[in-house]
Amino acid sequence: MLLGSLLGLSVYLPLRCGQLSLATPGFYAIGGTVAALLSTRVPALGISDATYPLTSVMLEMLLAALLTGVLALGLGRVVLRLRGIYLAIATIALVEILRVVTLNLEFTGGALGIFGIPQPFSGPEGYAALTFVVLAVVCWLCDRLEKTRPGRAMAAIRDDELAAASQGINTADTKLMAFVLSALVAGVTGVVAAHFLNSWNAKLGNFDASITTLAFVVFGGSRTWLGPVFGGLLLTALPELLRPVGDLRLIVFGAVILVGPLFFPQGLITPELFQTLRRRMGRSAAPSPQGGRP
Numbered sequence: 001m002l003l004g005s006l007l008g009l010s011v012y013l014p015l016r017c018g019q020l021s022l023a024t025p026g027f028y029a030i031g032g033t034v035a036a037l038l039s040t041r042v043p044a045l046g047i048s049d050a051t052y053p054l055t056s057v058m059l060e061m062l063l064a065a066l067l068t069g070v071l072a073l074g075l076g077r078v079v080l081r082l083r084g085i086y087l088a089i090a091t092i093a094l095v096e097i098l099r100v101v102t103l104n105l106e107f108t109g110g111a112l113g114i115f116g117i118p119q120p121f122s123g124p125e126g127y128a129a130l131t132f133v134v135l136a137v138v139c140w141l142c143d144r145l146e147k148t149r150p151g152r153a154m155a156a157i158r159d160d161e162l163a164a165a166s167q168g169i170n171t172a173d174t175k176l177m178a179f180v181l182s183a184l185v186a187g188v189t190g191v192v193a194a195h196f197l198n199s200w201n202a203k204l205g206n207f208d209a210s211i212t213t214l215a216f217v218v219f220g221g222s223r224t225w226l227g228p229v230f231g232g233l234l235l236t237a238l239p240e241l242l243r244p245v246g247d248l249r250l251i252v253f254g255a256v257i258l259v260g261p262l263f264f265p266q267g268l269i270t271p272e273l274f275q276t277l278r279r280r281m282g283r284s285a286a287p288s289p290q291g292g293r294p
Contacts, residue, residue, distance in 0.1 A: 003192065004216060004232035005229040005232035005233055007185075019083075020084060021182065024210065024213050026094055030098065034067060035064065037107070038059075039117050064191050072180045092207060092210055103203070113201030113202065117194055143225060223269075224270070
């Protein structure tokens with residue numbers, strides 16, 4: 001669930017600029033591949049230790065962020081010239097290219113992938129704690145971003161790119177920044193996921209994953225960072241919660257994704273929801289009038 005929230009935030013960042021980028025699974029797969037290769041092929045990182053050092057995981061995160069950031073910086077200058085559905089198609093093609101290339105490389109394990117990735121924790125609690133810390137940091141950065149000049153520029157581009165450009169906003173650099181930040185979040189998430197799953201295969205970053213991560217944002221809401229977090233938590237947990245209904249669970253899951261946007265076109269979490277809650281809390285906290293009528 002926490003990993004799903006991180007991937008939702010990765011999709012949310014370009015959407016804040018109005019850019020429908022579905023490249024998140026591709027950068028997620030790169031991060032996982034970096035972690036799998038380093039942790040199984042580089043003895044100096046502590047492969048032989050009973051417990052894989054957490055410092056080595058941090059190093060993998062740094063290298064994955066560096067690689068995905070540089071790749072996103074180069075690719076973004078090309079693909080971000082496109083808009084709307086054309087950008088979505090281009091980023092889907094990017095995901096498929098990365099998947100096919102990785103599946104045909106011997107050092108990445110080919111179609112079988114990489115197994116026996118060393119574990120930094122003896123149980124799932126450690127992974128939950130690590131992922132929660134990463135998610136908290138990313139949420140804090142997204143919250144700060146929304147309140148800064150670049151964040152306001154991203155919102156202006158989303159509302160009207162031509163008007164934003166006429167006000168002096170460098171729309172190309174702002175969209176590129178959002179694309180790179182999205183890649184960084186996805187790459188770091190892939191590192192944690194690779195160790196948690198204990199094996200890694202390029203098939204984890206495919207077209208289905210692009211649609212799933214987009215659903216996190218559409219269902220939760222794309223106007224604030226809390227929407228993708230909530231959407232990732234809920235839609236990741238929902239298939240497991242529906243297991244008692246057996247084979248119908250996927251039908252129910254699909255129906256939830258279909259019906260949700262019909263009743264909540266802006267997602268479940270919106271800025272208007274926060275304003276409503278603040279008004280209600282303000283009324284409930286207001287002191288009651290004293291004395292009788294004059």
